[in-house]
Amino acid sequence: MSIAAVNTRPLSRLNPLQRLGAPVERPVLQLRSTQDDKKKILFVTSELTDLVKTGGLADVSAALPRALAARHDVRVLIPGYTQVMQCGEPIRIVGSVMSHGDLPACKVGRLDMPDGLIIYVVICPELYERDGLPYGDEHGNDWPDNPVRFARLCMVAADIAACTAGIRWTPDLVHAHDWPTGLAPAYMHWRGLTTPSVFTIHNLAYQGNIDMSQRRALGIPMEGCGPERMEFYGALSLLKAGIAYANRITTVSATYAHEITTPAFGCGMEGFLSLKARQGLLSGLLNGIDESWEPQSCQHLISPFGPHDWAGKRANAAHVRQLFGLDEGDGPLFSVVSRLVHQKGIDLTIAVAETIVERGGQLAILGRGEPLIEDQVRRLAERFPGRVGAHIGFNETDARRLFGGSDFLLMPSRYEPCGLSQMYAQRFASLPIAHRTGGLADSIDDGVTGFLFDDATVESYRRAVERALAVHQKPQLLNAMRCRAMSGGFFWSHAIEPYDRLYQQLLGGRREVTATI
Numbered sequence: 469m470s471i472a473a474v475n476t477r478p479l480s481r482l483n484p485l486q487r488l489g490a491p492v493e494r495p496v497l498q499l500r501s502t503q504d505d506k507k508k509i510l511f512v513t514s515e516l517t518d519l520v521k522t523g524g525l526a527d528v529s530a531a532l533p534r535a536l537a538a539r540h541d542v543r544v545l546i547p548g549y550t551q552v553m554q555c556g557e558p559i560r561i562v563g564s565v566m567s568h569g570d571l572p573a574c575k576v577g578r579l580d581m582p583d584g585l586i587i588y589v590v591i592c593p594e595l596y597e598r599d600g601l602p603y604g605d606e607h608g609n610d611w612p613d614n615p616v617r618f619a620r621l622c623m624v625a626a627d628i629a630a631c632t633a634g635i636r637w638t639p640d641l642v643h644a645h646d647w648p649t650g651l652a653p654a655y656m657h658w659r660g661l662t663t664p665s666v667f668t669i670h671n672l673a674y675q676g677n678i679d680m681s682q683r684r685a686l687g688i689p690m691e692g693c694g695p696e697r698m699e700f701y702g703a704l705s706l707l708k709a710g711i712a713y714a715n716r717i718t719t720v721s722a723t724y725a726h727e728i729t730t731p732a733f734g735c736g737m738e739g740f741l742s743l744k745a746r747q748g749l750l751s752g753l754l755n756g757i758d759e760s761w762e763p764q765s766c767q768h769l770i771s772p773f774g775p776h777d778w779a780g781k782r783a784n785a786a787h788v789r790q791l792f793g794l795d796e797g798d799g800p801l802f803s804v805v806s807r808l809v810h811q812k813g814i815d816l817t818i819a820v821a822e823t824i825v826e827r828g829g830q831l832a833i834l835g836r837g838e839p840l841i842e843d844q845v846r847r848l849a850e851r852f853p854g855r856v857g858a859h860i861g862f863n864e865t866d867a868r869r870l871f872g873g874s875d876f877l878l879m880p881s882r883y884e885p886c887g888l889s890q891m892y893a894q895r896f897a898s899l900p901i902a903h904r905t906g907g908l909a910d911s912i913d914d915g916v917t918g919f920l921f922d923d924a925t926v927e928s929y930r931r932a933v934e935r936a937l938a939v940h941q942k943p944q945l946l947n948a949m950r951c952r953a954m955s956g957g958f959f960w961s962h963a964i965e966p967y968d969r970l971y972q973q974l975l976g977g978r979r980e981v982t983a984t985i
């Protein structure tokens with residue numbers, strides 16, 4: 469079975485010592501296209517780091533359009549959540565759309581970010597302006613009207629593509645992300661639009677499954693309800709709508725693109741995804757990170773640092789110890805920066821924490837998520853005072869200081885479509901210890917830029933932690949690995965290449981997408 473995986477960043481095939489000695493290669497942004505080549509691309513997303521974020525999707529939605537800006541006119545469409553409406557930048561009304569089924573009439577605003585990124589905002593106070601997070605209240609309960617909320621977003625995307633939203637800007641291509649936007653390619657198809665669409669799966673486990681009885685309310689025609697379309701075990705899946713109707717499906721690493729065609733990772737959609745893969749419509753494109761991940765200039769850090777200049781890193785470590793109530797010292801400092809959900813294997817980290825503490829290590833955990841896992845993390849910190857510290861919550865400054873201050877980042881995810889934290893950590897010289905899955909397998913060079921373990925079990929994980937502890941005893945090797953990790957070319961300036969090729973291919977340009985598997 470073939471998966472059209474477009475040229476993601478291959479890891480070097482040199483032996484580890486050769487790789488450790490290799491010169492640092494810096495990414496170079498190449499502005500190859502002329503102004504005339506610029507295509508109009510509409511990104512449809514439910515999160516954007518500048519305005520509202522629950523995880524990695526927000527980072528990609530904010531960074532990828534900006535990285536593509538030199539080549540294309542990329543604009544973003546998001547719901548007008550309270551956080552968006554109150555962001556402090558003016559929002560001008562530029563369009564409006566009618567009601568449809570249960571989807572209320574709404575206005576479309578335009579928000580120009582200070583750096584020039586243009587964001588269209590779906591203004592519909594009854595759907596979006598409420599306290600809480602994009603998908604639910606502060607207690608983690610999903611909003612019951614989520615299907616209507618996100619169908620509204622998707623139908624505005626289709627209206628913009630059809631020039632029926634009153635906006636004088638019509639996209640050449642629509643790029644939708646994850647289940648909240650899965651209906652965008654579907655509505656475009658049902659309207660008979662020929663505008664090509666791309667649908668990116670950031671996490672297959674979140675599927676937006678709804679009862680069949682909601683079909684009419686959301687304006688889904690009968691033809692959308694078959695097994696080759698949105699039907700999923702008797703329900704309708706908004707995620708499957710994106711997979712079924714988009715011209716191309718991408719996910720965020722080559723390994724995950726393969727994994728989701730197997731029963732172990734396919735979340736029930738492996739058959740449908742295998743079909744798309746056989747048709748050459750499924751690609752794995754590794755995410756990137758933005759240029760702000762530079763430890764020599766990052767404003768969030770207590771002290772800057774660079775390769776071979778570890779004084780600043782030690783200052784960040786001292787700060788992290790203080791912030792997390794850890795004893796002073798210079799033993800190995802492990803960190804977790806993560807959503808606290810089953811996917812991320814936090815229970816496995818709790819199980820190896822004793823080994824870390826017994827061997828003189830310390831652990832700082834930052835994140836929020838499922839209440840049960842939050843409680844387990846709190847209890848772990850109580851069990852090892854001065855050795856394990858936890859902050860339930862999330863803020864960018866502390867996250868960056870943790871990446872900058874820690875020696876190792878723990879990421880035993882059961883599955884990981886791409887993962888960004890391990891890329892951030894490598895840039896900030898914190899070596900990731902991670903399960904060999906998805907994008908973790910594609911972005912960590914075992915024994916060179918981090919440590920990979922094969923099975924999502926405590927035993928396999930503990931062996932990797934022990935390897936890391938052994939490296940910590942050998943400062944020369946530790947520093948060589950840090951330098952190698954920091955030099956990883958994960959920046960979007962490289963990572964946009966396969967997206968650009970995919971867009972060109974769909975828009976009839978000459979550049980071809982190469983199938984590698």
Ligand SMILES: Nc1ncnc2c1ncn2[C@@H]1O[C@H](COP(=O)(O)OP(=O)(O)O[C@H]2O[C@H](CO)[C@@H](O)[C@H](O)[C@H]2O)[C@@H](O)[C@H]1O
Nearest residue numbers: 522523524525670806807835836862884885886887888889
């Ligand atoms: N509790 C919290 N609240 C808010 N932000 C938090 C947080 N904990 C961590 N973060 C931040 O969110 C980002 C985490 O991104 P990841 O890619 O590692 O995982 P996530 O599972 O959210 O993303 C999904 O989408 C991304 C993008 O494609 C894929 O890389 C990934 O594999 C997939 O699971 C980082 O910027 C991190 O600092």
